[in-house]
Amino acid sequence: MIPQRMTLVTLGVADVAVLRRFYEGLGFRAAGFDSEGVAFFDMNGVVLAVFGREDLAEDANAKLESGSAHARMSLAINLESEAAVDAAMAFAAGHGGRVTQPARKVFWGGYAGYFADPDGFLWEIAYNPFWPLDADGRPQLPPPTRP
Amino acid sequence: MIPQRMTLVTLGVADVAVLRRFYEGLGFRAAGFDSEGVAFFDMNGVVLAVFGREDLAEDANAKLESGSAHARMSLAINLESEAAVDAAMAFAAGHGGRVTQPARKVFWGGYAGYFADPDGFLWEIAYNPFWPLDADGRPQLPPPTRP
Numbered sequence: 001m002i003p004q005r006m007t008l009v010t011l012g013v014a015d016v017a018v019l020r021r022f023y024e025g026l027g028f029r030a031a032g033f034d035s036e037g038v039a040f041f042d043m044n045g046v047v048l049a050v051f052g053r054e055d056l057a058e059d060a061n062a063k064l065e066s067g068s069a070h071a072r073m074s075l076a077i078n079l080e081s082e083a084a085v086d087a088a089m090a091f092a093a094g095h096g097g098r099v100t101q102p103a104r105k106v107f108w109g110g111y112a113g114y115f116a117d118p119d120g121f122l123w124e125i126a127y128n129p130f131w132p133l134d135a136d137g138r139p140q141l142p143p144p145t146r147p
Numbered sequence: 148m149i150p151q152r153m154t155l156v157t158l159g160v161a162d163v164a165v166l167r168r169f170y171e172g173l174g175f176r177a178a179g180f181d182s183e184g185v186a187f188f189d190m191n192g193v194v195l196a197v198f199g200r201e202d203l204a205e206d207a208n209a210k211l212e213s214g215s216a217h218a219r220m221s222l223a224i225n226l227e228s229e230a231a232v233d234a235a236m237a238f239a240a241g242h243g244g245r246v247t248q249p250a251r252k253v254f255w256g257g258y259a260g261y262f263a264d265p266d267g268f269l270w271e272i273a274y275n276p277f278w279p280l281d282a283d284g285r286p287q288l289p290p291p292t293r294p
Contacts, residue, residue: 002173002174002175002224003174003226003235003284004175004176004188005191005192005284006190006193006195006224007225007285007286008223008225008271009156009223010221010223012221027149027150027151028149028151029151042151043193044151044152044153044192045152045153045191045193046153046156046192074157075155075156075157076155077150077152078152078154078155091149124157125149137150137152138152138154142178
């Protein structure tokens with residue numbers, strides 16, 4: 001079996017420098033040991049890597065396809081309240097984020113919006129009353145409701 | 148500023164049931180409160196969500212584009228040794244994973260391979276001697292080498 005863990009999320013992007021500046025603009029601090037070709041951000045339990053898309057495709061021995069499919073992926077940041085979501089969405093919109101879905105009450109009982117980063121990757125900013133955050137900002141998943 | 152954290156990685160997939168079975172086949176245990184439309188896996192600090200790709204696009208108010216771009220995204224699992232990487236790659240290959248890059252020594256000094264899940268999303272299985280794993284399996288990033 002494979003250990004149930006995730007340690008990195010890598011975004012293959014057209015211009016690493018542009019994306020590094022964007023994330024630093026959101027207030028993220030890069031790990032500081034990276035290079036022009038890659039930026040790492042310690043995201044409190046999982047690491048975000050921003051890497052050239054051709055480099056990523058080469059490393060994975062995978063073909064870059066001609067189309068893009070940004071809607072196939074989103075990365076989420078859960079916050080403590082609806083007000084915190086509004087503040088974060090406004091901050092993102094003011095720092096190069098393109099809002100695709102303004103924050104609103106959603107069908108699952110929370111409150112969330114989406115913005116796209118300069119490369120088109122989608123970030124969801126969410127308040128989920130059913131997933132309380134612990135002191136480290138990690139969501140506490142509810143217990144199973146079925147075996 | 149936006150808190151520097153990532154709490155979910157969502158994969159928008161063609162068939163949630165197929166992907167749920169695949170990940171459960173790797174040994175991952177679903178959170179147990181999910182539904183036919185979405186599966187959640189607590190990945191030790193970050194949550195993996197498997198969601199319908201049309202549902203994700205609708206939720207994000209984003210257009211699904213005709214092409215796919217799986218090479219734009221990879222998700223990583225760091226393990227404790229080269230032998231553990233080999234074992235995990237073999238396990239994945241035997242449980243529906245399509246190996247795109249057999250594990251090998253890589254330019255950054257580690258050892259890693261890639262496989263694609265049934266939807267085409269890429270997973271990297273890696274041993275990184277420069278990122279020791281703590282008791283919880285979380286990589287300990289080295290300190291900054293520049294301010």
